[in-house]
Amino acid sequence: MIYKRSSELFTAAQRVIPGGVNSPVRAFKAVGGDPIFVKEAKGAYLYDEDGNRLIDYINSWGPMILGHAHPPVVNAVIDKAKKGTSFGMPTEIETQIAELAVSMVPNIDKIRFVNSGTEACMSAVRLARGFTKKDKIIKFAGCYHGHSDSFLIQAGSGAVTFGSPNSPGVTEGTAKDTLLARYNDLEHVKSIIKSNKGEIACIIIEPVAGNMGCIPPVKGFLEGLRSLCDAHSILLIFDEVMTGFRLAKGGVQELLGVDADIVTFGKVIGGGLPVGAFAAREEIMNYLAPLGPVYQAGTLSGNPLAMAAGLAMLKELNNNVTIFDSINKKTEYLHQGITKVLEDKKVVHTINRIGSMISVHFSENPVVDFESAAEANNETFKKFFHGMLDHGIYIAPSAFETWFITEALSYDDLDETIKAISITAESL
Numbered sequence: 001m002i003y004k005r006s007s008e009l010f011t012a013a014q015r016v017i018p019g020g021v022n023s024p025v026r027a028f029k030a031v032g033g034d035p036i037f038v039k040e041a042k043g044a045y046l047y048d049e050d051g052n053r054l055i056d057y058i059n060s061w062g063p064m065i066l067g068h069a070h071p072p073v074v075n076a077v078i079d080k081a082k083k084g085t086s087f088g089m090p091t092e093i094e095t096q097i098a099e100l101a102v103s104m105v106p107n108i109d110k111i112r113f114v115n116s117g118t119e120a121c122m123s124a125v126r127l128a129r130g131f132t133k134k135d136k137i138i139k140f141a142g143c144y145h146g147h148s149d150s151f152l153i154q155a156g157s158g159a160v161t162f163g164s165p166n167s168p169g170v171t172e173g174t175a176k177d178t179l180l181a182r183y184n185d186l187e188h189v190k191s192i193i194k195s196n197k198g199e200i201a202c203i204i205i206e207p208v209a210g211n212m213g214c215i216p217p218v219k220g221f222l223e224g225l226r227s228l229c230d231a232h233s234i235l236l237i238f239d240e241v242m243t244g245f246r247l248a249k250g251g252v253q254e255l256l257g258v259d260a261d262i263v264t265f266g267k268v269i270g271g272g273l274p275v276g277a278f279a280a281r282e283e284i285m286n287y288l289a290p291l292g293p294v295y296q297a298g299t300l301s302g303n304p305l306a307m308a309a310g311l312a313m314l315k316e317l318n319n320n321v322t323i324f325d326s327i328n329k330k331t332e333y334l335h336q337g338i339t340k341v342l343e344d345k346k347v348v349h350t351i352n353r354i355g356s357m358i359s360v361h362f363s364e365n366p367v368v369d370f371e372s373a374a375e376a377n378n379e380t381f382k383k384f385f386h387g388m389l390d391h392g393i394y395i396a397p398s399a400f401e402t403w404f405i406t407e408a409l410s411y412d413d414l415d416e417t418i419k420a421i422s423i424t425a426e427s428l
């Protein structure tokens with residue numbers, strides 16, 4: 001593959017944008033080489049600035065569950081834009097998408113829209129602290145809840161990709177209120193709660209982790225967290241920015257049958273436009289301004305274009321729930337294909353998968369938490385990434401990410417992907 005034009009554009013971008021990107025994980029720093037500049041995308045395919053067609057397994061890090069430029073979403077945005085792009089006033093469409101989201105997701109009565117997953121998680125923690133009148137939070141090493149100060153302690157995704165899971169700029173004062181636990185380790189959570197009796201406002205977790213690769217919760221883990229939260233008056237926050245409206249219509253709460261107190265959303269809920277949201281039962285949400293004392297605001301929150309994209313997306317999913325089964329079957333097919341070719345080539349690996357989230361780890365051990373994810377062979381991953389790219393397959397440029405499957409993928413696309421893996425595996 002030739003990427004001459006992308007490299008030229010990257011050189012120009014670096015002069016005026018730090019690192020040439022507006023989000024670090026796009027920079028290919030972890031895998032080497034210059035990032036690909038995309039010109040346009042349709043369905044399962046990206047078309048880059050050099051005219052290459054790539055099969056996309058990032059899908060904007062999750063939102064494009066129905067494929068790029070999905071007509072109902074695009075048309076909704078076009079129609080809405082003709083009537084104005086932002087008002088800073090309430091609009092009917094905000095109520096429409098709120099009603100639909102509340103009808104799709106268990107345990108939520110009210111929802112507040114913001115502009116990113118970071119904003120949703122940051123606001124959810126502030127709300128939990130305000131509601132419980134306690135300061136400390138528990139997060140899990142390797143989980144990523146966006147770049148708000150409280151979360152950049154052993155964070156996953158781009159933070160760990162660049163070896164800065166604890167970012168400079170986060171004060172000791174902030175860091176001291178963030179307690180760090182091991183994912184899938186209930187005993188560790190119990191010991192932290194014991195050492196901080198009466199001080200913990202919430203536990204925030206990716207109920208299926210996606211920012212250290214895909215790591216599902218072991219049986220009983222989420223249920224154990226629910227019991228601990230009930231016993232100690234701690235709010236359980238499910239960060240479903242990645243899993244929401246992807247792993248099931250009602251997200252992980254529906255899929256695994258464990259109730260959260262607050263749920264955060266992003267990605268799919270915006271249909272590719274900047275939307276985040278957080279939701280809970282009425283008793284909690286009514287603590288938010290202008291009703292209650294917990295302040296949270298945003299000039300572009302509930303932006304009509306973003307709401308139009310999100311509403312069109314949620315309607316598609318709500319009206320065709322067979323999509324979830326179809327996309328899960330495609331992911332299972334891909335899993336089986338990858339396993340076969342990597343075993344044939346005797347490549348040491350382990351694959352984690354749940355629903356339409358899947359990740360390949362070049363490790364002989366099970367990957368169940370951040371520590372075991374970090375043990376995987378990153379050099380092998382780099383070769384794997386570039387080998388796939390050379391064959392027109394675009395996966396996340398980091399070993400600490402999940403592959404995002406889109407319904408737009410055909411089985412021919414999956415076969416092409418598996419074939420590319422088979423060829424790439426020869427040089428691993």
Ligand code: KE4
Pocket residue numbers: 023024025026061116117118119121144145146147157158206210211239240241242266267276401
């Ligand atoms: P944003 O602020 O990036 O919209 O959402 C933050 C966030 C919160 N919670 C979870 C579970 C998330 O996965 C994310 C963001 N995901 C990463 C990809 N793993 C965003 C990619 C990027 O930083 O560019």
